[in-house]
Amino acid sequence: MNTPPRTATVVFIFITVVLDVLALGVVIPVLPKLIEAFLDGNTARAAEINGGFSTAWALMQFIFSPLLGAVSDRYGRRPVILISCLGLGLDYLLMAMAPTLAWLFIGRVISGITAASFSTAGAYIADVTPPDKRAGAFGMIGAAWGLGFVIGPAVGGLLGGIEPRLPFWVAGALALANFTYGLFVLPESLPRERRSASFSWKRANPLGALTLLRSHRELFGLAGVNALYWFAHYALPSTFVLYTSHRYGWGAQTVGLTLAAVGICNVLVQAVLVRRVVPLIGERRALLLGLAAGAGGFALYGLAPSGIWFWAGLPVFALMGFFGPALQALMSRHVSPQEQGQLQGANSSASALVGLLAPGTFSVVFAWSIDPAVxxxxxxxxxxxxxxxxxLALALGARVTRREAASA
Structure with missing residues (x-):
C-alpha cells in the first residue's frame, strides 16, 4: 500500500534537486571558457559553439523527459532517479577529463539526458503528497532550483579560478554522493498496483506525451498557460546581462549580486510563502497572483530608468514563484497515479520546446531595440x-480555471 506523505522522502527529493541543480550551476561560469580554451582563445567561435551546446541540451530535455516519465510510470520512480543521478555524476567526470571539444559535446548531450530526471522528481512528489498539499511540496522543489542556481554559479566561479576543470570534478562528486545517499535512503513511491500495465513508446515520445495534455480541456489550457509562462521567462537568461550592462552599466560583480538576490527572493517565496498562502487563497488565485506579479515585474524591469528601480522590481517579480507550484498542483489533479510521470515529462518536454524558440526571439528584439539604424x-x-x-498567460489562466473557481 502507498503510505501517507513522508517528510524524509520529500526532503530527499529536495536534496536531490538541490544537488543536481547545484551540479548544473557549478559548470555554468566555466563551460564557455573551457570551450574557448579548446579553440585557442577564439571568443566569437566559442560563443557560437556554446549556444549549440545549450540547444543540444534543451533538445535532449525535449526528447528524454517524457521517456523517463513514462519509464517511471511503468517501473517506478526510484530506479529512474537513482540511475539518472549515477549517470549525471559519471558524465561530469567524463567532461572533466574530456580531451577534445567533441568529447565535451558528448558529455553535454548526456547531461541533458540525465537531467531529464527532474520530471520524475515531480512525479515522486505527486505520489507521496495528497492533492491539497501538493502546491507546498512543489514549492519546495522550486525553492531547490533557486537554491541550486544561487550557490552553483558562485561556487563554480570560485573553483574555476583555481582550475578550469575543477568545477566538473566537484559536480561529478556531488551527483555521485547523491546517488550513494539515495541508494540507502530513497524508498519507492509508486507501488506495483498503481503502475502502468505496460510501457508504450507511443506515450513515451515527445509528441505522444503531449497528447496527454489534450485529454482534458482544462489540462490542455493549463499547458498553454505554462508554455506562455516559459516563453516569457526566457527573456531573462537571453538578454538580462546585455540589457543591464547596456542600460545601467553593470559589471560582472553587480550582475552576480543581482542574480543572487533573485535566487534568494525566489527561495523565500517558494519555500516559505507558498506553503502558507496557497491553502488560504486556493491554487487558482495563487496561479493568477503569480502571473500578475510576473507581468508587473517584467514591466518594472523594462521601464526602470536606473538600476535602483530595477532592483525595486525584484520582490514583485519574486511573487511569480506562486505560479509553478499552483500550476503543478492543478494539473496533477487531472491525471491518474500511473500518469503522473508522463504528465511531468510532457511539461518538461513542452518547456524545452519553448526553450528552442524563445531565446532567439528575445535576443532579436533586444538587438532591434538598441540598433541606431532603427x-x-x-x-x-x-x-x-x-x-x-x-x-496573455494571465488571461488564459483565468479563463481555463473558471470551472475550478465555480466548484470552489
Missing part, C-alpha cells in the same frame, strides 16, 4: 514583450 531607442523592449506574454 531610430527608436527602447532597450527594455524585450522585458516589455515578456510582460505582454505574461498578461
Amino acid at each position: 531610430g527608436w531607442h527602447m532597450p527594455g523592449a524585450s522585458m516589455l514583450l515578456a510582460a505582454a506574454v505574461t498578461v
Whole structure:
C-alpha cells in the first residue's frame, strides 16, 4: 500500500534537486571558457559553439523527459532517479577529463539526458503528497532550483579560478554522493498496483506525451498557460546581462549580486510563502497572483530608468514563484497515479520546446531595440514583450480555471 506523505522522502527529493541543480550551476561560469580554451582563445567561435551546446541540451530535455516519465510510470520512480543521478555524476567526470571539444559535446548531450530526471522528481512528489498539499511540496522543489542556481554559479566561479576543470570534478562528486545517499535512503513511491500495465513508446515520445495534455480541456489550457509562462521567462537568461550592462552599466560583480538576490527572493517565496498562502487563497488565485506579479515585474524591469528601480522590481517579480507550484498542483489533479510521470515529462518536454524558440526571439528584439539604424531607442523592449506574454498567460489562466473557481 502507498503510505501517507513522508517528510524524509520529500526532503530527499529536495536534496536531490538541490544537488543536481547545484551540479548544473557549478559548470555554468566555466563551460564557455573551457570551450574557448579548446579553440585557442577564439571568443566569437566559442560563443557560437556554446549556444549549440545549450540547444543540444534543451533538445535532449525535449526528447528524454517524457521517456523517463513514462519509464517511471511503468517501473517506478526510484530506479529512474537513482540511475539518472549515477549517470549525471559519471558524465561530469567524463567532461572533466574530456580531451577534445567533441568529447565535451558528448558529455553535454548526456547531461541533458540525465537531467531529464527532474520530471520524475515531480512525479515522486505527486505520489507521496495528497492533492491539497501538493502546491507546498512543489514549492519546495522550486525553492531547490533557486537554491541550486544561487550557490552553483558562485561556487563554480570560485573553483574555476583555481582550475578550469575543477568545477566538473566537484559536480561529478556531488551527483555521485547523491546517488550513494539515495541508494540507502530513497524508498519507492509508486507501488506495483498503481503502475502502468505496460510501457508504450507511443506515450513515451515527445509528441505522444503531449497528447496527454489534450485529454482534458482544462489540462490542455493549463499547458498553454505554462508554455506562455516559459516563453516569457526566457527573456531573462537571453538578454538580462546585455540589457543591464547596456542600460545601467553593470559589471560582472553587480550582475552576480543581482542574480543572487533573485535566487534568494525566489527561495523565500517558494519555500516559505507558498506553503502558507496557497491553502488560504486556493491554487487558482495563487496561479493568477503569480502571473500578475510576473507581468508587473517584467514591466518594472523594462521601464526602470536606473538600476535602483530595477532592483525595486525584484520582490514583485519574486511573487511569480506562486505560479509553478499552483500550476503543478492543478494539473496533477487531472491525471491518474500511473500518469503522473508522463504528465511531468510532457511539461518538461513542452518547456524545452519553448526553450528552442524563445531565446532567439528575445535576443532579436533586444538587438532591434538598441540598433541606431532603427531610430527608436527602447532597450527594455524585450522585458516589455515578456510582460505582454505574461498578461496573455494571465488571461488564459483565468479563463481555463473558471470551472475550478465555480466548484470552489
